[in-house]
Amino acid sequence: xxxxxxxxxxxxxxxxxxxxxxxxxxxxxxxxxxxxxxxxxxxxxxxxxxxxxxxxxxxxxxxxxxxxxxxxxxxxxxxxxxxxxxxxxxxxxxxxxxxxxxxxxxxxxxxxxxxxxxxxxxxxxxxxxxxxxxxxxxxxxxxxxxxxxxxxxxxxxxxxxxxxxxxxxxxxxxxxxxxxxxxxxxxxxxxxxxxxxxxxxxxxxxxxxxxxxxxxxxxxxxxxxxxxxxxxxxxxxxxxxxxxxxxxxxxxxxxxxxxxxxxxxx
Numbered sequence: 166x167x168x169x170x171x172x173x174x175x176x177x178x179x180x181x182x183x184x185x186x187x188x189x190x191x192x193x194x195x196x197x198x199x200x201x202x203x204x205x206x207x208x209x210x211x212x213x214x215x216x217x218x219x220x221x222x223x224x225x226x227x228x229x230x231x232x233x234x235x236x237x238x239x240x241x242x243x244x245x246x247x248x249x250x251x252x253x254x255x256x257x258x259x260x261x262x263x264x265x266x267x268x269x270x271x272x273x274x275x276x277x278x279x280x281x282x283x284x285x286x287x288x289x290x291x292x293x294x295x296x297x298x299x300x301x302x303x304x305x306x307x308x309x310x311x312x313x314x315x316x317x318x319x320x321x322x323x324x325x326x327x328x329x330x331x332x333x334x335x336x337x338x339x340x341x342x343x344x345x346x347x348x349x350x351x352x353x354x355x356x357x358x359x360x361x362x363x364x365x366x367x368x369x370x371x372x373x374x375x376x377x378x379x380x381x382x383x384x385x386x387x388x389x390x391x392x393x394x395x396x397x398x399x400x401x402x403x404x405x406x407x408x409x410x411x412x413x414x415x416x417x418x419x420x421x422x423x424x425x426x427x428x429x430x431x
Contacts, residue, residue, distance in 0.1 A: 174404065176411035180205035183256040184410070185249055187236055187293055188263030190217035192362035193312065196399030197260055200407045202229060209249040209256065211236075212263070236263045236289030242296050255304070258410050259297040261290045262312040266364060268371035271325040279326045286330035287337075294341060294352070302348045310409050311338050312402075313354040313421055318429050323375055335421045342419030351418040353409045358425030359387040361396040392427030401426075 184201050188194040189210035198208045202225045210225075211234030212218035218231035232248055235241040249256055265285045267278045290311050301307025316324055317331035335354055342352035359365065373380045388395060405424050408414055423429055 174408055174411075174413070176204050176407060176413055178412040179258075179407070179410060181207075182258065183207050183209065183249070183253045184258040184260060185209045185211060185246065185256050185293075185297070186260040186262055187211045187234060187289070188312075189260070190214055190221045190231075192364060193357065193360060193399045193402050194260075194262040195221050196403040197262060197406045198225060198229075200400070200403035201258075201260075201410065202226070204407055204411075206258070207253055209253060211245050211249075234263070236261075236293055237284045239292050239296075242292045246293075246296055246300075255300070256297070257307055259293060259307070259309045260312070260406060260410070261293045261309065263289050263293075264312060264314075264364075266324065266327045266368060268323045268368055268375065269326075270323060270375065274326050282326045282330045283333075286327070287333040290334050290337060294337070298341065298345060298350060298352075301350045302345065305349050307350050308410055309341075309350070309352040310406050311352070311354040313338070313356045315356055315358045315423070315425050315429055317354070317356055317421060318423065318431060323372060338421065339419045346418055351414070353414070353417060353419065354421045355402055355405050355409065356421050356423050356425065356429075357402045358397050358423075358428045359391060360399060360402060362399060365396075390428050391425070395426070397424070397426055 184206045186198045189198045190212035198210055202208050207228045210218045210222050210231045213235050215233035222229045222231035232245045234245045313334045314331040316328040317335040320328045338354040369380045369383045372383050402424050
């Protein structure tokens with residue numbers, strides 16, 4: 166896991182509130198969970214790897230919990246979110262972060278690869294957002310932040326199916342935000358770039374094989390594309406998510422916020 170870095174921003178309105186972070190056991194998800202805990206939130210980590218989720222919650226400390234979650238299943242999401250309410254109380258924030266990737270040339274993508282990416286990345290955001298938003302609308306309070314991607318802004322070669330899933334996340338975020346604004350519910354997305362995580366390590370190996378390069382050459386290419394001159398850290402994303410979750414972003418909704426080190430500025 167990444168080096169512990171406290172968020173630089175301080176958002177008193179988050180103190181004492183409850184957040185659900187999906188895919189929160191590792192990588193960007195865990196960095197987000199940790200950033201929110203530093204803001205005084207109690208965090209429920211939902212992850213398909215329940216053992217890893219419990220280990221992550223223990224690392225955050227007392228008051229944080231974990232539960233098994235398959236974001237592809239409405240029953241799993243409804244059961245898990247209900248358990249969070251029964252255990253911690255009403256949740257105020259959903260971070261829909263769970264995501265997967267595979268890498269393949271577009272003409273070689275299999276049906277299974279397509280379905281896997283769309284089911285987790287797109288259906289998972291749809292289900293978790295819808296189920297949480299129904300609660301938030303009834304209370305007329307609550308905030309959602311979805312994890313999209315640089316690949317939601319620019320189609321990524323060798324990741325056409327992943328890009329499709331993340332473009333869908335961004336479109337859903339924009340539409341849902343406009344529908345829920347009347348109820349005071351904000352919905353935003355964060356779009357990370359080349360983030361140094363376990364997922365990236367797998368992708369580097371795949372890309373190296375598909376492009377006939379070494380893994381070190383692939384990483385060097387990522388850095389070359391990044392004007393700020395380094396790989397992104399999960400904490401770089403987590404700080405922006407904490408901001409979007411807070412009243413400091415009270416007039417922001419329907420946004421896909423780039424956190425790419427300048428790779429994409431549109």
